[in-house]
Amino acid sequence: MNRTSYITIHTARLIENSTHPIENITLLFWNGKRNLYIYFQDAEKQTKHTQESINKLIETVKHDFTATLYAQTQNAFVKIEASREQINVYPLEPYCMKQGIDALKPQLDLEVYIKIALGLCENIAIYSLQTKQ
Amino acid sequence: MSIFYSVDVTVNAPHNEIIITKILQRGVDLGFIYYGWDKTPSPIMLTSQEAKTFLLTILKGDENDLSDAYLTVVFKDTDFLMRIDPIENYTRISIFSFGQPWQRQIDRDSYTIDFARYIRLVLELCKDFPILELTTARDL
Numbered sequence: 001m002n003r004t005s006y007i008t009i010h011t012a013r014l015i016e017n018s019t020h021p022i023e024n025i026t027l028l029f030w031n032g033k034r035n036l037y038i039y040f041q042d043a044e045k046q047t048k049h050t051q052e053s054i055n056k057l058i059e060t061v062k063h064d065f066t067a068t069l070y071a072q073t074q075n076a077f078v079k080i081e082a083s084r085e086q087i088n089v090y091p092l093e094p095y096c097m098k099q100g101i102d103a104l105k106p107q108l109d110l111e112v113y114i115k116i117a118l119g120l121c122e123n124i125a126i127y128s129l130q131t132k133q
Numbered sequence: 134m135s136i137f138y139s140v141d142v143t144v145n146a147p148h149n150e151i152i153i154t155k156i157l158q159r160g161v162d163l164g165f166i167y168y169g170w171d172k173t174p175s176p177i178m179l180t181s182q183e184a185k186t187f188l189l190t191i192l193k194g195d196e197n198d199l200s201d202a203y204l205t206v207v208f209k210d211t212d213f214l215m216r217i218d219p220i221e222n223y224t225r226i227s228i229f230s231f232g233q234p235w236q237r238q239i240d241r242d243s244y245t246i247d248f249a250r251y252i253r254l255v256l257e258l259c260k261d262f263p264i265l266e267l268t269t270a271r272d273l
Contacts, residue, residue, distance in 0.1 A: 100145030110264035
């Protein structure tokens with residue numbers, strides 16, 4: 001079996017959310033903040049996202065493009081891609097590893113990354129979640 | 134019309150008695166109540182040991198027909214079927230056929246299954262093992 005490298009979630013529409021005055025794409029960023037994710041604009045963690053730059057990402061998704069950002073969570077660093085109805089979460093170094101039974105060396109621990117992805121969707125309906133290569 | 138939902142997770146652990154016992158025991162620790170059918174008209178409540186024996190008996194019985202190799206699980210206010218299957222050198226745990234699925238609102242009038250809650254439950258069930266793959270599915 002091949003090593004899986006990212007998580008993809010098909011969600012309810014991230015924009016034009018009719019049940020809530022706040023659109024899902026905004027909730028997505030709030031969810032991350034509430035879970036203490038620190039958003040960065042680059043993989044080198046040089047520039048943190050501000051509310052203004054987050055608003056630009058929201059506008060990006062509203063215009064049918066994919067918004068890309070990076071997040072440092074309590075135990076992992078990930079790249080996040082958000083588009084109109086999909087969120088992808090890519091594990092980045094340093095990876096979270098776990099020792100498998102009968103395995104010679106530790107393997108990528110997808111549990112951590114799946115929970116990070118779910119943490120972004122706390123109050124957004126999920127249609128499917130898949131781990132992919 | 135009903136929708137068939139499932140959550141399948143593959144863990145890096147060989148499919149054997151020890152691993153099955155560990156998963157079933159973890160389920161008991163979480164509050165799972167297992168039921169088996171065993172040719173009876175109504176399900177019988179099983180301990181984790183009986184659940185393991187139930188699964189292994191079916192798995193060892195006829196390798197060509199594993200369609201009956203599942204347990205009924207009641208957990209809090211939901212219930213579902215659970216299978217523990219070998220896949221290559223690993224173990225796959227599937228939960229499916231949710232009787233009373235946890236739900237999440239999509240918009241004013243419609244709801245969908247709360248996959249996030251079931252995924253978290255499965256991750257908790259498999260927390261002793263590295264997760265290799267996780268997929269959800271829905272079929273009309």
